[in-house]
Amino acid sequence: MADHKHDAGHAHSEEHFREKHLMLDPLPRGVMNDMVMESMTGKPTWKFWTVVIVLSAIVAYGLVYTWAKMIAEGLGIAGVNRPSYWGIFLVNTVFWIGISHAGTFISAILRVFKAEFRRPFTRAAELMTTFGLVQAGFSVFMHMGRVWLSYWLFPYPNQRMLWPNLHSPLTWDLLAITTYLLSSTMYLFLPLIPDVAMARDRSTGWRKSLYKVLALGFRGTEGEWAHLRNAMNIFAFAIIPVMFSVHTIVSWDFAAATRPGWNSTIFGPYFIVGALHSGMGAAVVVLAVIRSNMKHMDYFIRGEHFDAIGKLMLIISMAWAYFFFNDYMVQWYGGDKWTHQLLHFHEAGPLGWMWFGMLFCNIVVPWAILWNAKWRATPWLVSTVGLIINVGMWFERYIIVPISLTINRMPFTWRMYNPGAEIPLGIGTLALFILLYVLASKVIPLIPVWEVQEGQMAHELKKFGRETVVSVSELE
């Protein structure tokens, strides 16, 4: 077994393993807890306050003021028209729900499959889910003509016995998103309990009172852990079908309609893969930002994690390309003249650059960069790819919603769509997402410390002769 090449490069030495893998580089528990506490409770710098003030200003103008104006004056200040009755509002709804999918994917699917690399960043991804869904909710409510009556969409008992129309994909959508928001928030909360209990024991003042409430009296006894594990296990399995159903139902908003370009049977899985594509891209951006801006995060989030997510991004990009091709090919072969018109308009219309841009961002960029292991382990590079994928996926939704709405079966009504108030509103949701995240990073431990410690306990480096070998024990 004496492989001279390995010996010469010390590729399998203990040092090499420790440096590369978080799971093999354990720190004493107390030290690690303090690191996470410090990253959270450290005195905010001027940089932090600048970011918070700028983001708050954008939210105040983009979201609060513009939305209030739109409620008072009507949707006329936005760019929606006939035939593009849905514009960037719905683009952003689909976009944010897409972003929210990565959290569940990383946290639930990787947990169920016991992918060890997930451990340090499940929390960061779950937070993205919850905050992303909040933006999706804002985007969908702000597009309503009479948002002050939106409670009519909820099934509430009333004297006139009027219920929401359960035939409408929008009703399914609302129920699915609400279910997803509630279950993903609970799923965010469960693994948080041991961490807030840890924070409770290490803080004073208002923090202590807050964490005391959130920790629900968790002391870390055997029984509590057993219950927590059970609950998390149930949720991890149960939330996976919820996640799949949410974006399928979002796709039905389009697929169930009679319009050319929308009425496609492959939209369900195509949307799910698209959601994961943008979601993983967003996750990697968030991780890179956390890593470079928060204390001690370079210990927890390492090149290996970007490498692992990079691989997933590459595979998802391939899957997206497959579904895109399938959707396009079958629609084109269908031979419907309106669909042909529409497909031609996608590529050769005034916004054809967006169609080619989508293919470039979603396929060319990830395939050109993520095949290389060294590049995959470079945080700034992978997060740039993630950002580009998100631009591409936003283009994809823009092509599906307003561009496809431009072409319909009544050529007399064909008209271009020019966004108006959608732009400040969209930027407002983006700013609110970042703001919520920035503020949460000061209150919520972004690293699930107990999960990291658990993983480190399970991992061990063993020596067989001159060869160092990683051994992982089954915990449950």
Added chain:
Amino acid sequence: MIRPEEIKMSAEETGKWGMVINQDICTGCQACVAACAMENNVTFVGEEDSGYGRSMHWIRIERFWEGEYPEVKMTPNQPMLCQQCGSAPCEPVCPAFATVHSTAESLNLQVYNRCVGTRYCANNCPYQVRSFNWRDYERPEPLPNQFNPDVTVRRRGVMEKCTFCIQRIHKAQDKAKSEGREVADGEFTTACAQACPANAIVFGRVDNPQSLVSQLAHKGHGVKHLEELGTLPNVTYFKGG
């Protein structure tokens, strides 16, 4: 196995009220558009919004041409209004039941005060005949004096569309009922049909084979738009007769 002749038409498929539009004699004068706007309190949106695709007309005259300038040939004008589909794509998609089917009249109703403005119905309408109130439009004096008291004035954020002048239908039915008889064919008509100087629009009962509209509709060369979608429209068009 069911043989084709055994298939019975349901009430939706036969329809009740219907319209026949003769494109050959339509001059494109827009009298129907003006009459409809006055009868149904349809607002004027102004030049800018209208140019941006926000005009609110419940009926519009579609003009098309063939060939390139200067060799341009006009095709017949095509008045387009809600086709009052028997199986309407706009109806199932409304989450609030604001777009519903009237079983009594076989019409698609739009309940303005139930509409929350998701605009899904308009996206799903293959005829693109629904109008959305993008703003609260100004009605300078003396325009408010000519409101039709029988028709609701809509506010911002609400979808609206042609109703086949349902207020006229109800008035005629109430009158006939009080006199103990059925509504006679041609006793009343919609605003657009009434205003058409060429009589290109004929309105009436399509479920009565004796009515003028049924006889015209069954003359043989009428077409229903986008019938291939299974929408069961109640408006028949004639062209090149």
